[in-house]
Amino acid sequence: MSIIEKHDKHIMKTYGRLPLAVERGNGVNATDEDGKKYIDFGSGVGTNSLGFCDSDWVEAVCKQAQTLQHNSNYYYNKPGADFAEKLCGITGYTNLFFGNSGAEANECAIKTARKYSFDKYGKGRHTIITLLNSFHGRTLAALSATGQPEMHNYFFPFVEGFVHVPANNIEELKAKIDDSVCAVMFEYVQGEGGVVELEKSFVDELFALCAERDILTIADEVQTGAGRTGKLLAGEHFNKKADLTTLAKGIGGGLPLGICLAGEKCANVLTAGTHGSTYGGNPVVLAGAAAVLDKVSKPEFLAEVTKKGEYIRTKLQGLDEVVSISGKGLMLGITLKNKKAVDVMKAALEAGLLVLTAKEKLRLLPPLTVDYESLDKGLNILKEILQ
Numbered sequence: 227m228s229i230i231e232k233h234d235k236h237i238m239k240t241y242g243r244l245p246l247a248v249e250r251g252n253g254v255n256a257t258d259e260d261g262k263k264y265i266d267f268g269s270g271v272g273t274n275s276l277g278f279c280d281s282d283w284v285e286a287v288c289k290q291a292q293t294l295q296h297n298s299n300y301y302y303n304k305p306g307a308d309f310a311e312k313l314c315g316i317t318g319y320t321n322l323f324f325g326n327s328g329a330e331a332n333e334c335a336i337k338t339a340r341k342y343s344f345d346k347y348g349k350g351r352h353t354i355i356t357l358l359n360s361f362h363g364r365t366l367a368a369l370s371a372t373g374q375p376e377m378h379n380y381f382f383p384f385v386e387g388f389v390h391v392p393a394n395n396i397e398e399l400k401a402k403i404d405d406s407v408c409a410v411m412f413e414y415v416q417g418e419g420g421v422v423e424l425e426k427s428f429v430d431e432l433f434a435l436c437a438e439r440d441i442l443t444i445a446d447e448v449q450t451g452a453g454r455t456g457k458l459l460a461g462e463h464f465n466k467k468a469d470l471t472t473l474a475k476g477i478g479g480g481l482p483l484g485i486c487l488a489g490e491k492c493a494n495v496l497t498a499g500t501h502g503s504t505y506g507g508n509p510v511v512l513a514g515a516a517a518v519l520d521k522v523s524k525p526e527f528l529a530e531v532t533k534k535g536e537y538i539r540t541k542l543q544g545l546d547e548v549v550s551i552s553g554k555g556l557m558l559g560i561t562l563k564n565k566k567a568v569d570v571m572k573a574a575l576e577a578g579l580l581v582l583t584a585k586e587k588l589r590l591l592p593p594l595t596v597d598y599e600s601l602d603k604g605l606n607i608l609k610e611i612l613q
């Protein structure tokens with residue numbers, strides 16, 4: 227039986243997979259079982275932020291795996307302590323919680339927001355406003371938070387206390403704020419929702435409204451964080467620091483890691499016994515994440531991410547088939563004139579290029595380390611398909 231047949235026989239078919247079994251990768255290049263090479267402009271949905279098997283990341287991970295692969299959260303370990311110190315130092319947050327995924331990071335933020343409000347105001351102030359078209363994860367609370375009504379199916383009853391408003395519509399947001407609201411949760415650039423950027427004026431007013439009423443801001447930076455948009459956190463584009471920020475995807479460099487960052491207000495909300503995760507803070511994962519953070523926090527590196535994003539835009543903007551390009555840094559959404567993004571994705575796979583879609587758009591999330599030669603190669607493949 228082939229890999230694909232075996233896979234499909236035994237693994238639940240929860241994904242619309244493309245017919246490719248990646249065997250190995252190196253930098254921006256992936257190779258399948260037949261030796262066919264692909265240029266990767268998807269980075270495993272933004273997880274492989276340093277590309278495949280970055281040598282510093284591999285060395286850190288291997289060294290840690292040979293030293294201590296895990297200890298329980300009843301004890302302490304050095305990779306966790308060092309990484310937390312470094313990430314807090316750079317971002318200005320004071321405390322964090324380690325989980326294993328974006329959904330878990332968001333669960334932590336949701337629980338923190340509700341407990342903050344419960345501790346201070348008592349029961350009933352628990353509503354979290356999120357944006358339509360958002361994506362916050364697949365666990366029940368994160369799915370309930372996700373503002374995509376078509377996903378709110380089958381799994382009833384969903385978690386109560388989530389209200390959705392359209393992105394960039396401050397009047398609708400104002401209308402939904404009442405005494406039951408404890409937090410507003412948003413992505414600065416909606417990823418799965420189609421690479422939709424929040425407007426600066428909307429973000430400014432959202433923060434002002436929340437500050438007036440002691441409503442917490444929760445920035446879901448699972449996709450936008452870790453340098454993806456040309457800043458370590460996308461909030462920097464807006465000069466904003468949310469009360470809680472969640473990270474996952476790129477910060478782990480390809481190993482499962484979710485982080486909920488808390489500022490002073492929420493630093494001590496979660497106490498012993500109120501939250502936890504057996505694997506959260508795993509030392510191998512964090513040794514790798516430290517190698518990621520070392521690179522993606524450097525201003526020169528981030529400037530390059532911005533430059534490469536602009537390079538992609540200038541190469542694609544003139545094409546007749548390209549209507550517009552949204553996003554920031556190396557998180558780009560391309561609106562096509564006549565072609566379907568899914569068809570382009572399939573044709574690209576055939577031609578040796580891995581790309582993603584987001585709603586009706588083509589989505590590019592190349593490794594942040596991608597070189598210009600590979601960018602040219604990949605973009606030439608894409609141009610040929612689009613022309």
Ligand SMILES: *Cc1c(COP(=O)(O)O)cnc(C)c1O
Pocket residue numbers: 326327328329330332361362363364413417418446447448449450474475
């Ligand atoms: C991918 C994603 C999630 C969910 O992350 P998982 O690791 O799949 O749980 C949550 N929020 C955003 C913005 C995402 O892009």
